[in-house]
Amino acid sequence: MSGATIRQATGPAYSRILGIGGVRGENVVTNDDVAGPIDSSDEWIRQRTGIVTRRRAGAQTTVLDLSEAAARKALDAAGLSGDDIDAVIVSTVTYFHQTPAAAAVLADRLGATPAAAFDVSAACAGYTYGIAQADALVRSGTARHVLVVGAEKMSDFIDPTDRSISFLLGDGAGAAIVGPSDTPGIGPTVWGSDGGKAQAIRQTHAWSDLREDPELGWPTLRQDGQTVFKWASFQMAPIAAKAMAEAGVSPGDIGAFVPHQANMRIIDQMIKQLALPDSVAVARDIAETGNTSAASIPLATERLLAEGQVGSGDLALQIGFGAGLVYAAQVIVLP
Amino acid sequence: MAYTDQEVLAGLAEIVSEETGLPTDAVLLEKSFTDDLDIDSLSMMTIVTHAEDKFGVRIPDEDVKNLTTVGDAVTYITGAQA
Numbered sequence: 001m002s003g004a005t006i007r008q009a010t011g012p013a014y015s016r017i018l019g020i021g022g023v024r025g026e027n028v029v030t031n032d033d034v035a036g037p038i039d040s041s042d043e044w045i046r047q048r049t050g051i052v053t054r055r056r057a058g059a060q061t062t063v064l065d066l067s068e069a070a071a072r073k074a075l076d077a078a079g080l081s082g083d084d085i086d087a088v089i090v091s092t093v094t095y096f097h098q099t100p101a102a103a104a105v106l107a108d109r110l111g112a113t114p115a116a117a118f119d120v121s122a123a124c125a126g127y128t129y130g131i132a133q134a135d136a137l138v139r140s141g142t143a144r145h146v147l148v149v150g151a152e153k154m155s156d157f158i159d160p161t162d163r164s165i166s167f168l169l170g171d172g173a174g175a176a177i178v179g180p181s182d183t184p185g186i187g188p189t190v191w192g193s194d195g196g197k198a199q200a201i202r203q204t205h206a207w208s209d210l211r212e213d214p215e216l217g218w219p220t221l222r223q224d225g226q227t228v229f230k231w232a233s234f235q236m237a238p239i240a241a242k243a244m245a246e247a248g249v250s251p252g253d254i255g256a257f258v259p260h261q262a263n264m265r266i267i268d269q270m271i272k273q274l275a276l277p278d279s280v281a282v283a284r285d286i287a288e289t290g291n292t293s294a295a296s297i298p299l300a301t302e303r304l305l306a307e308g309q310v311g312s313g314d315l316a317l318q319i320g321f322g323a324g325l326v327y328a329a330q331v332i333v334l335p
Numbered sequence: 336m337a338y339t340d341q342e343v344l345a346g347l348a349e350i351v352s353e354e355t356g357l358p359t360d361a362v363l364l365e366k367s368f369t370d371d372l373d374i375d376s377l378s379m380m381t382i383v384t385h386a387e388d389k390f391g392v393r394i395p396d397e398d399v400k401n402l403t404t405v406g407d408a409v410t411y412i413t414g415a416q417a
Contacts (some may be wrong), residue, residue, distance in 0.1 A: 015410070047375075048377065060389075110388040186414050200413065224396070225376070225377075226376050226379070226380050226396055226399065227396045229377050229380050230381075230383070230384055230396065233380075233381070234384050263377075269381065
């Protein structure tokens, strides 16, 4: 046995989000554009989801392109450049390469090499999972500035005739830079999973099935809408409440509520369950952007800041939830 | 203590009224949730969740589609009580 004692890294006491940026798919897709193949209507889609338009990227735009554009905006907002970043986390479920990770290629594009880089698969909770990891990396002294990107090109996995989820989905990317702070900026993350409900939001078939039977065609997404609605509306509100409790704040302290933009009806039900006061600005970016999975929370946050509904230093309660099922919530100080 | 059919109906009527804004006396046993009360599948899940809490029963998601009328729900809930 060696008598030597190793040193363990220690970091700053606190971390915070230094800047946020986002981009949406360049094409505006209306309800009328998607209603035909699902035998629906603009009115039905609005009533059921609150979505008026969704934003989708063009055929040539990739998850990496969206990630890079969002990351550059976040870096600008933080007053940093690529070489200030020493870890890159990309949360996505729509990147086409099993390997290498999107994060490594993104780091290179941004001039952040040799930053540590890896992808996270946590679907619509990907961004809040990423923030949890970035916070831990900074406070442990493992990284000083971490880039977290939630990026999705959901339109690559939709079936226009699917009535369960495809018509909700949009494309975009949102990014945040997490770094050291003199004051607390990221509250404790309340997170978890329930793989017993893995089929509630799913890919139609595995890639290996497609290899065995090419007739199956390209896999797309499906969900059990009622099951997901009930789970998200009623089981996620207590998770969000716990994130506030763990952070030591009450609903009256919160400036903004930024849930994953899955469905306006879920957002409304969560507000009710959480008894949020009217003073809380509620993210409703879904109306124009649609459900962009891991990108939805940073995109919605950026909009609230840009519209002046909240300001720097205000508290935001954010919660991601989705396929897995997985979820993560935390209270953050807005940059 | 088990709830009677009448108590379940009254409680369910309150839940439906809260969700839809309909008067409680519009929630009658023979009424269809969808066709008569204009309740869509997401509102139905809200009603089911509140009914589970109120009556201490569990209504699996796959059983909800079988609850066509208010009477179906009352029968299900009274039957599901331990």
